[in-house]
Every structure is written in C-alpha cells, then in structure tokens.
Amino acid sequence: MAAPMSLALFSVIFLQISSSYEQVPAFAEGSSDEGASQDTQIRENGVGRERQRVSYEHGSFAAEEMRPALQPHDWRPPSQPSRRKLLQYGGIMPYSPLNVVYNGKTCILFRARKLAIRYRNHTLVDLTPRVFGPDAIVDTKGSFCSKDKATLNIRFGDVEELRGLSIRLQMSNTFYESAGQNWFTLDSVHIHYNWTHEATFNATDVYAPSTNSYHCQFVSSLQKYDTLLVPCSNTDNAANWHITFTDFQIQAFNVHSNKFSSASDCATFFTPAILMGLITSLILLLVLAYALHMVVHLKHIDRYEEHKTTVYFPRSTEAESTDKNVQ
Known part of the structure; x- marks a missing residue:
C-alpha cells in the first residue's frame, strides 16, 4: 500500500512542477509572440517610471509585478538626465545671433562664439559678452541695409583704455x-577707436551666395588662422591690431524668419592634407601600373620561349665537301 501512496504523491508533485514550468516559457517567449502588446504609461513630467503590460492568449500579467523578484537587494533605477541638460550637448551655440532690424525688418544676422581684439602689446580684450551675452545691450546705430549694400556697426563705447570703440x-x-x-x-x-582713429582690414576672401549665410571657424588677422583679414596698406593702423572671430557666421541678404539660411563654409575641399594624399595616391597608382606592366611583359617573354621552335639552317656544299675531306 505504501507503493501506491508514494506513486500518487510523486504524481501530484510532478503535476505542480510541470504547471509552474508552463508559465515561465510564456514570459520568456512573450517578446516573439505575435499576440503580445506593450503599453507604456509615462507621468506628465516626462521622468516617471515606465510600466509595461504584456497580454497573451491564455492570460495576462504585469511586467511591473515581476520586476521586484528579478531585482537585487538595494537596487535603484539609474537617474535620468533632464531634457535641459540634453540640449546643452551637440555643439549648440551658447549665444543667440545678433539681429539688426532696418525699416522694421530683420536684414542682418551675425553670430560668433568669441570676438577678441588686441591693440599692439596690450592685453587681449574679449568682446563676446558685450555683443552676445544674455544681459548685453548692443548698440547697432549706424547699421543699414539695401539691395546691394549692407553695413553692420557695433558700438562698444569705452573699453579699458580705448575710447569710443566700434567695429x-x-x-x-x-x-x-x-x-x-x-x-x-x-x-x-x-575698427574705430579713440574717436578719430581707424584701422581697416580687407576681407574680400569672405564670400558666399546671397541666398546662403557664410560660416568659418576662424576669421582673423592672424597668420595661424589663414589671415582672412588683411590690413589695407602697410601704413594703416591695422598693422597694430589683431582681431579674431571664432565660429563666425553672418548673413546680410535674403534673411527670412529671423533664421540663418544654410551655411556656405570657408573650409575648402582641397586642403593641404588632402592635396598631399591625392599626390601620394597618384604616385602609388603609377608605381602599381608600372609593376603590372612589367609582370605582363615577363609572362609574354616566357610564353615566347615556350613556343619557340628549333631553327634549321641548311648547310652549304662547301661545308659538306670539307667534312668529307676531313674524314
């Protein structure tokens, strides 16, 4: 009698184990089941926890209910960065562009990550906060726009030892x-300074289609930045000045919706590094072509040697008579 009871007990245990295992594959294979559906609910502040619910043909259960059993002790969800911090990445300019309004319409857009000037051996002066800072009050009196001409005049007033500075x-x-x-x-x-002095730089290398804006990483009078700003003459006061616009962008015509049009960048395709790479590649191609030509020529000679037949030269009668006399 003990044997039938043990057999019955074993059957009950086996059925319980098998029924519990039938639910586990349903959870593991739920991602590939066609009948599965996921609903994500997020709180209004955008940082709430996500709650997923998975439904199946034979039943349904919340994934949130299984999460505590699978998480280790003292586990905490990682903190999510706020939306404001995410927008600070990706090369976004720290300042909004300077808008110049003429006759009630925005006609000039100007922006730079940094604007710095230096007079002779004086200290470098950073004018960026005075133009693009959040609390900057920019005086653009004297700026104007027309169909063929545009002038952007930025007046700074007294800056350190300079009086009446304007660009x-x-x-x-x-x-x-x-x-x-x-x-x-x-x-x-x-550059106007000390009321009566002026420094003039030629910048004719700065150009773009009028339907586009112009952008360049550096627009400067320094040689290390390609010297796009050149003193108009050797005797001009510009020789005593250094001016650099970093991440420079400007548009003076066809401005729409107070936004820059697509930028025409100053970086050309044929930079010195690219030119050296092209020349090196051309030399390597010539060497490779010459090597292939020599290999093909050698194979042609081998084939000629293989197919070359023995040449028969008929002997003259004098040679035959000489051989007979010798014998």
Whole structure:
C-alpha cells in the first residue's frame, strides 16, 4: 500500500512542477509572440517610471509585478538626465545671433562664439559678452541695409583704455554672370577707436551666395588662422591690431524668419592634407601600373620561349665537301 501512496504523491508533485514550468516559457517567449502588446504609461513630467503590460492568449500579467523578484537587494533605477541638460550637448551655440532690424525688418544676422581684439602689446580684450551675452545691450546705430549694400556697426563705447570703440562690417551684393547668381562679399572690417582713429582690414576672401549665410571657424588677422583679414596698406593702423572671430557666421541678404539660411563654409575641399594624399595616391597608382606592366611583359617573354621552335639552317656544299675531306 505504501507503493501506491508514494506513486500518487510523486504524481501530484510532478503535476505542480510541470504547471509552474508552463508559465515561465510564456514570459520568456512573450517578446516573439505575435499576440503580445506593450503599453507604456509615462507621468506628465516626462521622468516617471515606465510600466509595461504584456497580454497573451491564455492570460495576462504585469511586467511591473515581476520586476521586484528579478531585482537585487538595494537596487535603484539609474537617474535620468533632464531634457535641459540634453540640449546643452551637440555643439549648440551658447549665444543667440545678433539681429539688426532696418525699416522694421530683420536684414542682418551675425553670430560668433568669441570676438577678441588686441591693440599692439596690450592685453587681449574679449568682446563676446558685450555683443552676445544674455544681459548685453548692443548698440547697432549706424547699421543699414539695401539691395546691394549692407553695413553692420557695433558700438562698444569705452573699453579699458580705448575710447569710443566700434567695429563696422561692410558687405556688398553683386550679380555674377558666370555663376548666374548673386554673391555677397564682406568687403572690409573697420575698427574705430579713440574717436578719430581707424584701422581697416580687407576681407574680400569672405564670400558666399546671397541666398546662403557664410560660416568659418576662424576669421582673423592672424597668420595661424589663414589671415582672412588683411590690413589695407602697410601704413594703416591695422598693422597694430589683431582681431579674431571664432565660429563666425553672418548673413546680410535674403534673411527670412529671423533664421540663418544654410551655411556656405570657408573650409575648402582641397586642403593641404588632402592635396598631399591625392599626390601620394597618384604616385602609388603609377608605381602599381608600372609593376603590372612589367609582370605582363615577363609572362609574354616566357610564353615566347615556350613556343619557340628549333631553327634549321641548311648547310652549304662547301661545308659538306670539307667534312668529307676531313674524314
């Protein structure tokens, strides 16, 4: 009698174990089941916990209910960064562009990550907060726009030892028949200081289609930044000045919705590094072509040697008579 009782007990235990195992595969295979559906509920502040519910043909259970059993002791969900911090990455400019309004319409957009000047051996002066800072009050009196000309005049007032400091950018819009469109050019950059003194830089290398904005990493009078700003003459006061715009972008024509159009960048495709790479690649290709030519030529010689037949030269009668006399 003990045997039937033990057999019955074993059967009950086996059924319980098998029934418990039937539920586990359902949870493991729920991601591939076609009948599965997921609903995510997030609190209004955007940082709430996610609650997923998975439904199946034979029943349903909340994934949130299984989470405490699978999490280790003292486990805490990782903190999620706020939306504001995420927007600070990705190369976003720290300052909004400077808008110049003329006749009730925005006609010039100007932006730079940094604007710095230096007079002779004086200390470098950073003018960025005075132009693009959140509390900056920019005086653009003297700026104007027309169909063919535009002037951006930024007045700083007294800055350290400089009196009446102002920077003026003069631009023009010209139609070129060869290109079939208008191009705008930054003709010159002027620095006015001490009321009566002026330094003038030529900037004719700064240009772009008039429908686009112009962007360059550095627009500077320094040689290490390609010297896009050149003193107009050797006797000009510009030789005593250094001016650098970092991450420079400007648009003076065809401004719409107070936003920059797509930028035409100053970085050309044929930089010195790219040119050296192209020349090196060309030399390697020539060497490879010559090597292949020599290999093909050698194979051609081998084939000629293999197919070469023995040449028979008939002997003359004099040679035959000589051989007979010798014998």
